[in-house]
Amino acid sequence: MARVGLNDLRAWLEGILRALNMEAENAKIVADVVMRATLRGVGHHDIYDFPSRIRGLMDGSLTVNPAYKPLASFGAMESWDADNGLGELACAFAMRRAVEAARVHGIGLCAVRASNHYMAAAPYVEWASEQGFAAMLLCKGAPTMGAPDRVEKVVGTLPMGYAFPTDRGWPVLFDACMAYASFGALKARMDRGEPVPDYWGFDAQGRPTTDPQALSKGTRLPIGGHKGFGLAVLGEMLTAVLSHGCVIDEPDLVHGQASPTSHTAIAMRTDALMSARSFEARTGEMVARMQARAPGLHVPGQGSYASRQRLIGQGSIDLKEDLLEQLDTLCGRIPAPALTRQS
């Protein structure tokens, strides 16, 4: 591990993206998303995914400065083509559009196609909650998940998340997919040498397995069988269909993306049906009542908030050496200034 200052990290993120000819405004947005994702302290779906972004921008498989193209709109709903840019840009764009639609209609929905991996839902919904909106973000990815008792991979895992403002100082915030385990969570189990429950999925031969590595090469199953599967199907319709994107395993004929990604952002004014203060008091009351029933109960968002507060308090974060070495190598190739370590 090596310690990196948060301000240094943010400036470095903007710098390397600028060195790749990304427009300043876009570089700032992406840096903000990566910082928000990283401050959750999860160790995956954050800065650890950033090298793949740099590679994609370098080899031309990602559009550096995407030109968003409106596809359709009606009332509070919009769909856009995100021009095969970074998922971080497409989702920040979709969430901003959803928030603008919600200002007018109370609720707003923006679906984008031709996006890419978005890291996690948390950065975007967290941003919206800071603007005083309750927000959700859904992701359609490649079909990598099975259906109940099926080894065939039929649908995406529906990575998704939400944030609802409260009066507790932090939003109720949730970020998960509908498989029992994301690849990130499986990787964490592998690193710790921990088995997984045998109902989480099958190995590559279609047999139930407790080995996270075997599972990651096989078929992950949806939470609660047909329940998680039904939710993933809902997500696919809300993202792939509404965005005019590719459904399930459909090839991308517009941009030629190998694994076409769609996203849908939904935002709601917290002051649509009551004052924003009342809304936040009521979500806060919910949290208080759950924790009164179960003392010490972990409410979604508490962990992220605690990590964020701790890291911002110390002004730095510890990152793994192999990540930093990857980043150094990429900086050398671009070239761009290397990320400075504090120790």
Added chain:
Amino acid sequence: MARVGLNDLRAWLEGILRALNMEAENAKIVADVVMRATLRGVGHHDIYDFPSRIRGLMDGSLTVNPAYKPLASFGAMESWDADNGLGELACAFAMRRAVEAARVHGIGLCAVRASNHYMAAAPYVEWASEQGFAAMLLCKGAPTMGAPDRVEKVVGTLPMGYAFPTDRGWPVLFDACMAYASFGALKARMDRGEPVPDYWGFDAQGRPTTDPQALSKGTRLPIGGHKGFGLAVLGEMLTAVLSHGCVIDEPDLVHGQASPTSHTAIAMRTDALMSARSFEARTGEMVARMQARAPGLHVPGQGSYASRQRLIGQGSIDLKEDLLEQLDTLCGRIPAPALTRQS
């Protein structure tokens, strides 16, 4: 089992509700909901729940002809008080309002408080899909579900459902809650003498159990641990908070309901971002692609549709004797004409 004609059943439902002084329009709505729920062929959350409705209407714990009161509205969002009427009426009302808002704004949301048990989400979302809308319905009930590794009951199970029109002749339709098992599903396991997986929840002493009866008296757990829990919390905010209803275990000071229920209906125009025909072709394409990857795959809604077609085809349904005896007894007490058996 005794066979009952579907037309007889519908007419009888309307008749008994009319005999209880329910307005004709309301009686027709409730009968339609019960018929739709029953045609799914599940054997719970349908006509088998109807005796409790009759009892509630007879003993005054339910308002026979509720007066809906608008609480707030902004753009595409509304909240209403449902006056402690039948959940079947409140949800049909909420779904109609959401559909009307969606006509104007593309998407519409209506939250109602002071509702009651709604049987299932399927009847309402199915109705909306027949009007050409994609619809969702969420339910806040009493806190009967645990959180990951917690035996305390902290949140409702979030019964919910959706229906999205397709070009296959039937909508993709889903109806479930975020616990591994609804009470109905546990009852079915008890009747069949089947055990449940030990990760579905705890018995009344807080021990993992495989006995569906012991589980039904203990604490049911959310699907996928923190994932299902996070979704249930989302549902509670979208229903209880937006409807100005009671959160978690909050007492109902307005109507004095023992177990205050809120619902939220969300509807979307299928022709908001493309033609309705394109929308249905795209959801149909999704189904086709999933089934091409996994031949014979059961897609949400197929089972309900098959049951509905079969029962409508034969024009009748077999109902259990003990249900019919309950109904006869209630008819005698009101009094109302008894339900006629075909055999």
